[in-house]
Amino acid sequence: MGKPSKTPTSKRSRPEDSPGHVSPPGTSFTEILDSIDKRLTCLDSRLALVEVLHREFQTIRESLEFGQQQVVSLAKENAALRESVKSLTNGVVNLTRENRCMKETMLDLQAKSTRDNLVFAGIPEKTEEDPEGTIKSFMEHQLKLPTDTINNITFHRVHRLGAKKPENKRPRPIVAKFDHYKQKEQVECHPYLSQVDLLAHCRSVAVCLTAYSPLGSGDRPWASADEPCLLQDHRLGEISKRCHKTPAQIILRWHLQRGVVCIPKSVTPSRIQQNLQVFDFTLSEQDMKLIDSFSCSNRFIVPTVEMDGKRVWRDAAHPHFPFHDLY
Template identity: 65%
Template sequence: MKKSNTATPSTKRNRPEDSPGAVSSPGSNMSDILDSIDKRLSSLDCRLNLLEILHKEFQGLRESLEFSQQQVQELAAENQALRETVKTLGHDTARLSEENRSIKETLLDLQARSMKDNLVFAGIPEEAGEVPENIVKSFIEVHLKLPKEEVQKISFHRVHRLGGKRPDNQRPRPIVAKFEHYKQKMQVKSRGRELKDTHYSVNDQFPGEILRRRKILFPLRRKHLSAGARAVVAVDKLFVNGKLFRDPEVTPWLC
């Protein structure tokens, strides 16, 4: 007789919980889900914190940029103001330069006018204990061949040697004579032709600056004369065929 199997179907289906085919309980699944959600929320919090940090940094950068833009605008305004100031200063400098040049020319003209009655006698030997006035009158009579009675009429404000005495005494110092009467000065000057081919000379006295200008003009005068033109130097001006010679590079004092 066969032995009956007393095990029920439900008994056959039940397995130990730790067996490989065991099914997780609902409580365990829920815990896993909550853990996962918590991890995700934690990750989301980190991202939100990072976004907040980035937002603050961005806000700081924007404020810094706005401040920089404001500074740039202020600097641009200051730069424009400086440009206007420099422009004004440039105009003022040009005006002052022109006024300064005009003043210098005026002073030079006054200095030249103060010498209009003067003649410079060059080449006359120096003598110990000399009286310059007597030497000049003797020179006018002997070398310029002006009659003695005319020489005796000449009167001077003063007559003296120019500069300090030279130790070598080889080159005599020029004598400057200031005439009391302009006509007498011109009378003496007109006799200068008598000194041709000698080591003597008689010339008008001019300030140093005008002498420098005349040194520039006389070679030009000779050049125009050799070309057949009429050329005359008057103080610091050259007239060619009656027209004033001007050249910014050669005669800047006239431009």
């Protein structure tokens, strides 16, 4: 038979430093006191550590509270700065708008101040000259304008532009500000619509008549095959052959001799150059009367539609349609 096994006991032994521990026999009272003193010293060290940790936690809590106050203060300052930036942005927008308005006003004033000015460049400069006389001479001999027309022109101011410099051999341009025409009227005008009555009225009230579509606008999109083409008029062709000029140049010269400003449109360089070559000839009185006789009150720059087999003005029934009046 084997040895009987030991039954485990539930009784636990006390540690030697526990309060209920009984010192083994032979332990002196001094040793016991030393042991208690060591335990108290260890406890004091732990309490000191706890106090240090408590102070550290207190410092951390105060730092966190201060940080939260700083965050709140910074949030307020940020809101104030945001409002300031918004106010400055609005101010910049307003200043930009006002600056744009000022620029537009200045451009408008400049346009108004120079709209009656005409600049003549390349006219030879004399030592002692009368700029107004120089301009009138240029109009008579170079532009071939009638003498009566030139005599009726009055100037507000005529002068050379800039100070005279001896080393500069290029003649200074002449700036002429006219008093003759203060207002301008721009209408469709060509030999088929000569606007005789309107031109006479404009002359009587010192209004300059400006002709748009001065050549009849043969390239208009709504032109029909049965409408006459001004540039192909055989009567105009005869004058063109006699003067050795193109039909367009004859028409432009006719406008100029009537005192009408014309603004022909072209994108072809050769035709643009031809439109400027109208100052080296003059139409005779018979030719002027012949071209005047072309007029048949035929408006081209009014869109037309076909109705009941006839070409009629598209917008003639509109209450504000302007072309029912004579001019």
